[in-house]
Amino acid sequence: MTAIPLQPPRRLVEFTLDGAATRVPEGATLLDACRAAGKDVPTLCEGDTLTPKNACRVCVVEVEGARTLAPACSRAAEPGMSVHTDTERTRHSRRLVLELLASSVDLSTTPRAAAWIVEYGAEPGRFGADAARLNEEPKVDNDLYVRDYDKCILCYKCVDACGEQWQNTFAIAVAGRGFDARIAVEHDAPLTDSACVYCGNCIEVCPTGALSFKSEFDMRAAGTWDESAQSETTTVCAYCGVGCNLTLHVQDNEIVKVTSPHDNPVTHGNLCIKGRFGYQHVQNRD
Amino acid sequence: MDLRFGDSKPTDEERAAVDAVLGPPGSAWEGAEDRDAADLRWARGGRAARGRRDLLLPGLHALNDRVGWVSEGGLDYLCRRLTVPPAEGYGVATFYSMFSVRPRPATVVRVCTDLVCGGAGLCGEVEARLASVPGVGVEASPCLGLCERGPGAVVVRAGPPAVAFPDPAPPRNHGAPPPGPPPVVLRARPQSPDGLAIPAPPAIGERGPGRSPGSGRGGAGEKTHATLTLAPATPDTLTLAALDPETFSSEAPPAPLPQAGQDTLILLRRIGSVDPASLDDYRAHGGYTALRRAFAIGPAEVIREVTDSGLLGRGGAAFPTGRKWQATAARPEQPHYVVCNADESEPGTFKDRVLMEGDPYALVEAMTVAGYAVGAHRGYLYLRGEYPLALQRLEHAIAQARARGLLGDDVLGQGYAFDIEIRRGAGAYICGEETALFNSIEGYRGEPRSKPPFPVEKGLFGGPTAENNVETLVNVLPILTMGAAAYAAIGTEESTGPKLFCVSGSVARPGVYELPFGATLGELLSLAGKPDNLRAVLLGGAAGGFVRADETDIPLTFEGTRAAGTTLGSGVVLAFDDTVPLPRVLLRIAGFFRDESCGQCVPCRVGTVRQEEALHRIVARTGADAADDIALLRDVGRAMREASICGLGQTAWNAVESAIDRLGAYE
Numbered sequence: 001m002t003a004i005p006l007q008p009p010r011r012l013v014e015f016t017l018d019g020a021a022t023r024v025p026e027g028a029t030l031l032d033a034c035r036a037a038g039k040d041v042p043t044l045c046e047g048d049t050l051t052p053k054n055a056c057r058v059c060v061v062e063v064e065g066a067r068t069l070a071p072a073c074s075r076a077a078e079p080g081m082s083v084h085t086d087t088e089r090t091r092h093s094r095r096l097v098l099e100l101l102a103s104s105v106d107l108s109t110t111p112r113a114a115a116w117i118v119e120y121g122a123e124p125g126r127f128g129a130d131a132a133r134l135n136e137e138p139k140v141d142n143d144l145y146v147r148d149y150d151k152c153i154l155c156y157k158c159v160d161a162c163g164e165q166w167q168n169t170f171a172i173a174v175a176g177r178g179f180d181a182r183i184a185v186e187h188d189a190p191l192t193d194s195a196c197v198y199c200g201n202c203i204e205v206c207p208t209g210a211l212s213f214k215s216e217f218d219m220r221a222a223g224t225w226d227e228s229a230q231s232e233t234t235t236v237c238a239y240c241g242v243g244c245n246l247t248l249h250v251q252d253n254e255i256v257k258v259t260s261p262h263d264n265p266v267t268h269g270n271l272c273i274k275g276r277f278g279y280q281h282v283q284n285r286d
Numbered sequence: 287m288d289l290r291f292g293d294s295k296p297t298d299e300e301r302a303a304v305d306a307v308l309g310p311p312g313s314a315w316e317g318a319e320d321r322d323a324a325d326l327r328w329a330r331g332g333r334a335a336r337g338r339r340d341l342l343l344p345g346l347h348a349l350n351d352r353v354g355w356v357s358e359g360g361l362d363y364l365c366r367r368l369t370v371p372p373a374e375g376y377g378v379a380t381f382y383s384m385f386s387v388r389p390r391p392a393t394v395v396r397v398c399t400d401l402v403c404g405g406a407g408l409c410g411e412v413e414a415r416l417a418s419v420p421g422v423g424v425e426a427s428p429c430l431g432l433c434e435r436g437p438g439a440v441v442v443r444a445g446p447p448a449v450a451f452p453d454p455a456p457p458r459n460h461g462a463p464p465p466g467p468p469p470v471v472l473r474a475r476p477q478s479p480d481g482l483a484i485p486a487p488p489a490i491g492e493r494g495p496g497r498s499p500g501s502g503r504g505g506a507g508e509k510t511h512a513t514l515t516l517a518p519a520t521p522d523t524l525t526l527a528a529l530d531p532e533t534f535s536s537e538a539p540p541a542p543l544p545q546a547g548q549d550t551l552i553l554l555r556r557i558g559s560v561d562p563a564s565l566d567d568y569r570a571h572g573g574y575t576a577l578r579r580a581f582a583i584g585p586a587e588v589i590r591e592v593t594d595s596g597l598l599g600r601g602g603a604a605f606p607t608g609r610k611w612q613a614t615a616a617r618p619e620q621p622h623y624v625v626c627n628a629d630e631s632e633p634g635t636f637k638d639r640v641l642m643e644g645d646p647y648a649l650v651e652a653m654t655v656a657g658y659a660v661g662a663h664r665g666y667l668y669l670r671g672e673y674p675l676a677l678q679r680l681e682h683a684i685a686q687a688r689a690r691g692l693l694g695d696d697v698l699g700q701g702y703a704f705d706i707e708i709r710r711g712a713g714a715y716i717c718g719e720e721t722a723l724f725n726s727i728e729g730y731r732g733e734p735r736s737k738p739p740f741p742v743e744k745g746l747f748g749g750p751t752a753e754n755n756v757e758t759l760v761n762v763l764p765i766l767t768m769g770a771a772a773y774a775a776i777g778t779e780e781s782t783g784p785k786l787f788c789v790s791g792s793v794a795r796p797g798v799y800e801l802p803f804g805a806t807l808g809e810l811l812s813l814a815g816k817p818d819n820l821r822a823v824l825l826g827g828a829a830g831g832f833v834r835a836d837e838t839d840i841p842l843t844f845e846g847t848r849a850a851g852t853t854l855g856s857g858v859v860l861a862f863d864d865t866v867p868l869p870r871v872l873l874r875i876a877g878f879f880r881d882e883s884c885g886q887c888v889p890c891r892v893g894t895v896r897q898e899e900a901l902h903r904i905v906a907r908t909g910a911d912a913a914d915d916i917a918l919l920r921d922v923g924r925a926m927r928e929a930s931i932c933g934l935g936q937t938a939w940n941a942v943e944s945a946i947d948r949l950g951a952y953e
Contacts, residue, residue: 170371181885
């Protein structure tokens with residue numbers, strides 16, 4: 001019989017969430033509590049496999065007694081707290097964050113962004129036609145993936161995934177400051193001259209489509225990308241013996257991109273260059 | 287960590303600059319050119335090298351000082367020495383405005399174009415004059431902290447002078463000529479571009495140390511750069527200084543001390559009368575009695591005294607210092623740290639500079655007291671990069687204190703070990719935010735961390751940290767010498783003790799004023815020479831708020847300004863007469879925040895840009911014409927205040943809001 005190790009018991013924290021008494025395990029964030037209670041708090045820079053950087057501020061909630069709003073994704077629940085997730089203050093900040101983002105970057109490939117903009121009544125156009133935008137050209141410097149920083153919201157997820165949280169390659173970082181801050185490799189060189197190992201784990205965590213497979217980028221440019229026509233099949237990578245799970249996204253009987261299930265206890269959505277990009281042999285039928 | 291370094295090689299100069307900070311490389315694993323047999327047998331570096339990551343900023347300074355910019359080869363070499371990923375090194379180098387990753391002239395003239403100086407015209411004129419001079423560039427700069435005698439400018443020359451130059455002895459008391467050999471005249475007096483002889487320089491220069499940074503790590507006495515502060519700067523003096531910073535006068539200016547000689551002063555008591563270079567003179571003026579008392583009563587009693595004194599932090603947040611120290615001292619994790627925040631970059635603020643330049647030993651003593659109280663054995667003094675004279679005097683003071691047993695393994699023979707390391711900032715206002723300051727020291731981008739955890743729990747290097755402003759720390763000395771009760775009797779019930787105010791702008795006698803808390807704005811302004819046509823006063827600097835000319839009865843206390851719906855901030859009192867175009871001042875404030883936002887969170891990164899755009903649109907509009915954009919400003923400002931990560935974004939709209947609401951700027 002296999003012994004199943006039990007986690008040490010965790011104390012429960014009691015606090016009030018939108019007026020209702022709530023109990024969550026110690027260390028849980030307010031966002032965890034919201035999700036457990038079935039509340040829909042919008043998030044952009046939060047990712048299920050990474051420690052959130054709480055940089056986007058779209059998940060802010062109101063903690064009674066606090067001068068400023070708190071990011072739900074990283075504020076731990078504390079005993080006795082009284083938290084409100086849907087007040088005029090939180091709605092105002094969320095609306096403004098969406099307006100500020102949508103007026104400066106392209107959110108067209110950000111899942112749910114369009115719906116939130118409607119839900120919170122955001123009007124990105126009100127900053128005028130001359131409002132500063134990123135206006136970055138897509139960086140296409142290799143055959144595997146494209147960096148389209150016009151869509152980048154600087155959530156730091158790719159930096160964390162490439163760096164100490166997962167890949168430990170440290171090929172990318174934030175460079176510059178303020179509105180001019182950008183994700184960059186060393187010396188802002190082309191990707192091919194950088195430390196990048198093309199694991200594609202940054203694509204896996206990118207919430208806006210700023211990082212995408214070259215195949216997806218080309219198909220979107222040609223107008224042939226159609227997610228509704230795609231099927232997903234999760235299988236085991238055949239390259240080595242680790243047994244990573246691959247999810248093949250197939251459109252018209254062609255693999256168009258490869259992701260990996262985040263709930264896999266071994267890989268948590270991470271792959272290597274072969275699993276992520278080495279699928280051409282599958283579809284070479286000659 | 288398997289780091290990849292490119293093919294770029296450092297030049298000999300760059301290698302020497304980095305090695306002066308880090309020492310020669312021990313093996314090929316950390317950048318030695320020759321690989322020996324042992325290097326092939328085992329890898330060295332690893333955790334030990336990564337543990338030195340906090341030397342990244344000093345290393346970048348060394349490269350920048352020696353060659354004027356940070357090249358690929360130099361940065362890669364520095365990163366290899368410290369096992370820092372080059373992408374992260376690049377991210378740090380591009381964060382600070384004093385560094386450039388593109389080639390630039392060896393000499394850079396940075397002219398303050400901020401609220402008080404407004405030297406945009408000066409900047410243009412100097413640029414035109416120096417346009418044909420190779421190797422000299424001119425840049426506009428945010429506030430250089432020289433507001434009381436603006437327009438201010440800093441001349442930075444990278445690399446050693448053409449001829450070896452004698453190391454300047456630390457300057458003696460104000461006005462006295464420096465001892466030692468007279469400066470060597472390197473070449474004929476430079477001519478101005480139009481061929482006319484440039485008049486001899488007035489004695490207003492402040493010369494920087496010209497040694498390698500890193501306070502004592504290598505490079506002893508070798509001049510690698512020159513930094514010169516000029517205020518007031520004129521096109522003539524700036525041109526001359528840019529052409530030859532070495533031969534420009536090294537005499538310190540007489541510190542403008544409007545209240546000099548008054549016996550009632552506590553914080554400014556020694557400034558102007560004590561020799562800032564002499565430890566003996568400091569002791570003769572009562573120095574080190576506070577530390578002796580601290581040792582006599584023990585750490586817990588020191589904290590009790592500070593708590594009972596009611597001392598509130600003077601950096602702007604007004605947090606009770608005793609509570610901060612108590613919380614730090616009580617943490618079980620080791621080691622504890624003391625950090626002095628000397629990154630004074632708020633436009634209109636220069637009090638900490640005056641304290642550090644005029645009474646450097648007081649800060650050294652106060653940091654030692656703080657360290658003793660909270661159980662720290664190491665203190666970091668984070669000094670803004672634009673204060674060369676303060677750097678030089680503090681380096682000297684720390685070295686003297688160390689030599690005399692007032693710092694080191696056995697302070698005053700009491701068996702308590704404490705030492706101070708100076709860290710030079712590199713041009714980033716955000717690094718005055720306490721957690722951004724920790725990141726900056728640790729060799730990361732100066733981005734604020736989210737709180738909680740607070741620094742008293744998890745601060746510098748993850749240890750419990752007491753972080754205090756210069757003025758706050760210097761207040762601890764009189765608390766210990768006069769006792770908490772006598773100190774608390776000064777000022778008001780809630781705001782105790784003396785307070786320094788930086789008065790500048792449209793007043794007759796700008797400068798640092800020391801008054802007990804409770805004096806009114808009008809009293810302070812009449813001391814400084816209030817103009818007849820006063821229009822408004824900016825209280826608390828760019829992050830503070832405007833008050834009207836008829837509100838001069840506001841008491842200058844934390845509670846009094848709060849009751850009046852404004853803030854005292856760090857003690858900035860910036861007066862504007864009715865000739866100053868308010869919309870332009872607001873644009874400058876908005877531009878400052880846009881430039882200085884670190885870019886981490888959306889409300890601040892994009893919000894500061896949208897705020898500046900809206901102010902540009904309404905610069906000449908009023909009333910109903912401006913209503914749209916004012917509504918937009920209110921929306922953006924509110925989101926910045928409520929949803930930004932740190933104080934920079936949270937306060938970026940204060941001044942603009944107060945100008946609209948209190949002054950009716952666009953009515």
